[in-house]
Amino acid sequence: MRPEVHLTAFATAHRDGAVVIDVREPAEYAAGHVDGAVLIPVGDVVARAGELPRGVPVYVICASGNRSLAAADYLVRVGIDARSVAGGTAAWLRAGHPVTRGTRTTA
DSSP states (O other), X not given: OOOEEOHHHHHXXXXXXXXXXXXXXXXXXXXXXXXXXXXOOGGGHHHHGGGSOSSSOEEEEOSSSHHHHHHHHHHHHTTOOEEEETTHHXXXXXXXXXXXXXXXXXX
């Protein structure tokens, strides 16, 4: 099963305080990210998977959904309830949701 979630389901989860990680590169993140998303570049996911909570959904987002799907696939294999946000930050913006700019990496 592909660990992917539709943008509307993610928006609801985000509103309710979901754990969100952004797997883009720092410059992409700084240019605009979902509020509260923690930056863990895709190249660091394996090394930092232990930082993620277990027993709750972890939403993984990137620019379009490709990197986040690969990261979520890995996280699911190591026992984390990870879900890739279909369409990524681009879809989030197209749907009219706001982004936060800057390098702050925690909520």
